[in-house]
Amino acid sequence: MADMRNHEVLIRKIIQNYFPYTNIRDGQERIMSAVMDSVSQRRPLLINAETGVGKTVAVLTPLYYLAEREGYRILYTTRTLSQSTQALLEFERISKKCKGNLKAVSLQGRLGLCPMIFLDKRFEGGVKYDEFREICEKLRESTRNDKFRRLDEYSFISEKYGSLDDLKIAKRAVYTTCPFYFGYLTKRSSMINSFLTKRVLYPDIVFEKCLSSTICPYEVLKDASKEATMIVLPYIYIFNPRVRQAFIRGILDLYEKDLEDFVLVVDEAHNLPDYLRDLLSSKISTVTIKRAQNELKNVIIGHKDLQKYAQLEILLENNVYYLSLSYVLKSLENALIDSLEESPQEDSVEISLNSFLRSFFYHLTKDSFFEYNRGTLSDDNLMYDVITYIAYTLSEIGNIIREHLLKMGIRPRSYIGRIGDFLVESLTLERDPATHFFLEKHNNIISLRMNNFNIQILSEILKNFHTSIHMSGTLKPFDSYAINLGIENAIELDVPADFIKRNRIVFYYPKVTTKYENFIRNSEEIIEGLKRSLMSILSNLNANTIVLFPSYEWMTRILDEEFLTFLDKNLYGKYFIENKDTPVRQIQKNLAAFRSLKDVGAVFFGVFGGRISEGVDFPHEELRSLVIVGLPYPKPDAPQKALYNYYKARYGEENAWHLAFEVPMIRKVLQAIGRLVRDEKDYGIAIILDSRAK
Template identity: 25%
Template sequence: MEHFPYKPREHQKEVMEAIRNAVRRGENFCLHAPTGFGKTPVVLSALLSELNGGKIIWAVRTGNETDRPIEELKVINRKSEVFGFSFRGKKDMCLLARRMNISSYEGVSNLCRLRRESCPYFRNLKKLDYFQIDGPMVFSEILKAAESIQVCPYFLQMMLLEEASLISLSYNYILSPLGWAIRHKVSFKRSFLVVDEAHNIDRVAMELNSKSISLTSLERAIKEDERYDPKDSLGLRRKLTSMRDFMRRVAVGEDGTFDLNEMLSSTDLGPDDLKKFHELVDIVYSDYVKRGKEPRSYLNSVAEFLIVALEKAGEEGVAYLYSVEDEPSLEVWDMRVRSFLSTIWKDFRSVIFMSGTLEPIDAFSDVVGVDNFSRMSVPSIADPERVSTVIVRGVSTRGEELSDEMLKRYLKVVERFLSIPGNLAIFTASYRIQGEVISGIIELAREAGKLTYSEDRNMSGDEASRILREFKDLPRQGREGLLIAPAGGRFAEGADFPGEELEGIMLLGIPFDRLTTKTRVMIEYYERIYGRRRGRYLSYVVPALRKASQALGRAVRSHEDEAIFLLADERYLNRTYFSLLPDFVRWNVRVVNWRDLPSSDG
């Protein structure tokens, strides 16, 4: 308790003690605790007392979340002096790139590689004798301090790694080759790793180990080759054209799988071509930098795809897929999460996994390869008297699309739901389902006097922030709104709506992954590993109900919050599905036919 800066609430002392005991035994620890419990200060305080010269590496899903543990450390530092900072990549920290208006990861990385020795900020940093540390720093504070003395913020961070007891960074630095930047400064074997929002880690690992290439990127790579090797001296153009023709030939109709050997034989592409790609890509990058342009290359995208495709050839658990959903594309998809992640965890002294939707922990540990662990599940902080749930019979999003009759039923359910006073949210099973119902929902919301806000697949971060800000502010203006978004989207997982900001949530369907070729291939792979029933449960059922649980958790952030939950899909009555929902959703449940819903549950 020496580092904990608050008056402990229920279960917090118990969790801190359990974590300390686990890491003293050299065990990992899985913590399921609701949002609002105080997971960050509890875990941080417990680990600070056990450092013994080591470090805490705090891994989060996105760079935007790296500041949270550092802000907590600033509060903790009122009791003890500990230095930590949020680490961000070159894309966020390069002053030269900002000056040249270069913003992509690829562009900034290549700019740094090609211009580092002549960069004034890097050269100034090499002359820096001393940097004043006045306490924990979020990345923007490091950026501002570096800019004020005209030194490179990114490499200033590298210098600070050795001084820090807490380093907050994105998953990428733990799961991808980017980690070398940290590893050569920090001993992972002496460090604790905290995986925040750990329910995301398996999907992130799959995405990082997989690679795709679109028809548009391939066509642009051909144009790049024509420009930088007009005589085709490297002999890549014919092979790129053959690859484009192969993609056009196979990526038609519905999504499916392709044969890697067939692609290689029809294009004559092989390992010997990779050196040629890199030779030409370096010419492209150098030319762009000389012209003050962003050093990006579509030829590099093709090379990266081929590297991954060739490296993983013949491996069990790797699928070669084509997609036609947005545009033709090829993908090498690596599903071997357990074998990959289990080797990562062994690099650390102990790993703490925490999330508000980590349950069922046995399922989580199976999928991500966690062995030798202790666990603890903290009950919801919600007040049972302030929450209620209705499961609606007679409606379901099962199937490829909603029938006219089912659409009519859903709109009748939505009409009843909209009679609830205050801000409401409808989280749909998918963007596809959302597209089928949204026009009718918007019309009903207008009739109910609620302003509508909806999440779009291609929405920018700035636009999402504006929508969120406006929606949350409505109750303070005496107005009401309806938020429409897919479960699993940015509003259903990344946003908090305390108090009057959200009074009711409707789940329109269960957010199962659509049964595409990709989904079926994954289910089949898991069934081979875990058996038919458990494989389907781990790969298909648990992820869907985790998405639903994340969405439902948006409205309950404290003991005082009130919320009504409308589960608009009769499949929630399935015993397995229902058992995977949060405890506060299962406390006070009524089952009502869609025809019999009251006009207001308020």
């Protein structure tokens, strides 16, 4: 009892001395108390708190206190830049309230902070991170060694480009050194000292300041991170093993065992499982192979010092056999085509890697060096030996090509290397029961995709931290999140916002559904019922409304010619449709127009997973009504069925359905409905056209 009273007294003291706002909202004190428990007991904390509760400041306030008293450091991970800004703002407000001296910095990716993106030709049209890293390292190395060129290029850039506006109109060239890295090497002390007096370093402000002084902003933020109490950074810095290793060793100068002195905060944590699945997914396609064939012709055959790589040497039973790279790529392409012809006529189908490799090996040997002994085709060991050798050889050729392109001042992209890397990774993970392979066809492009569903491979790092705090407005059901990430013995905290209950009403209409079984039996009746229901609703609304469909296919079925005629007649053109091929700029224009019509009311049609369903705010009159046309269960395609089977084998049939189908649907609906009410003065209604919503 005494311990409980002491705990309550401490929380009140923290609120009095550290909490930066005059009024504390319902639930914020509970969050602060749970954070203290999580740190003292070293138990993960799962927080479900809707928008408007103020969970960011409620989490950071006790963490700031603990950082001052106990020396903990904070790694605050986010999915988007806007989330990182909010964390920095709250940290700064807490610092001002308690007159503290702790520092915070937002360490965004090097790619997003690089001024050379606007200047070097190799970055034109976008660049992948690995390609950017290779160019950046080459420029840094040259800057350290080439004294003449670095002075020449530095003088040119420092005189000509001192602002972001200057960069945007800059004429691109191929640079041999990095003027901004040279500026950092020569002026970093004065720049770092000027920033050390600030409590919080915002990346946009650091970028502008460094740009005007011709200094690399990333290097400045990297130096500041070494001493910062809180570092705000993207998920990839923690959950990608290669990037994490570079961050911990190269920036923090620590080892993974030292992470026990850090508290990890995962913001918008409902995104994390899908993010980790994406990290464990890769693919090759007929487009990849076509580009590799062009690379062979233009880069390898086109350059004398690379021509030897146009032919592969394979050593078998003390004999050397030669196989042209062109033949290997053509055999791989034929294997993709053959595999599709043997599969059902579906957009996606699961296949075994072994069956694909057999097809690949058949085409390799059909007219080539195994002609002397067709019996060897049945020897899986021989097949795997040959393809493994080819995979590693292609990967190494890719590295050689990238280095060659770098020396030529060309973007270091290799599709031959990408194919090799995919095959190496596939062969390595094939025996893992969580690894599945899918053949996909879209717009006449055939792809082979590899997914590994065991995201605990990547989330295992959570156990290295002193504790981890996971928060979101849609983190429930807690059990599914914890199971996916392998989190055990967690503290679970659900903090509803009372004003949301008062200001938001949710209806459901029980006479219609998008349930697949019902649709198969009577599709025309289902479509007609949904159309009439939606027409009736829109006829009686005079406020800004968003209508979300489970997919583009459902939207196309319902928004037919009759429905569009109804819209023209009743809404007088005040409606917008986000189609699958609508350009981003057009969507942005439509959103601006939609917002401008808030006083008279307009309708925006979109889909779950589309650009308007997440990540766009519509405060107050900009959105008053939301109509959900059918619950957005995941499409039961081959990858989703494979995920279900993975869960079934690991957690049982009942849990499998819950994890694979129900939880994604629930989170999508809650995310959408959560857009209606963002603060105490906001209000809105949601209508769900699906009997299953009951």
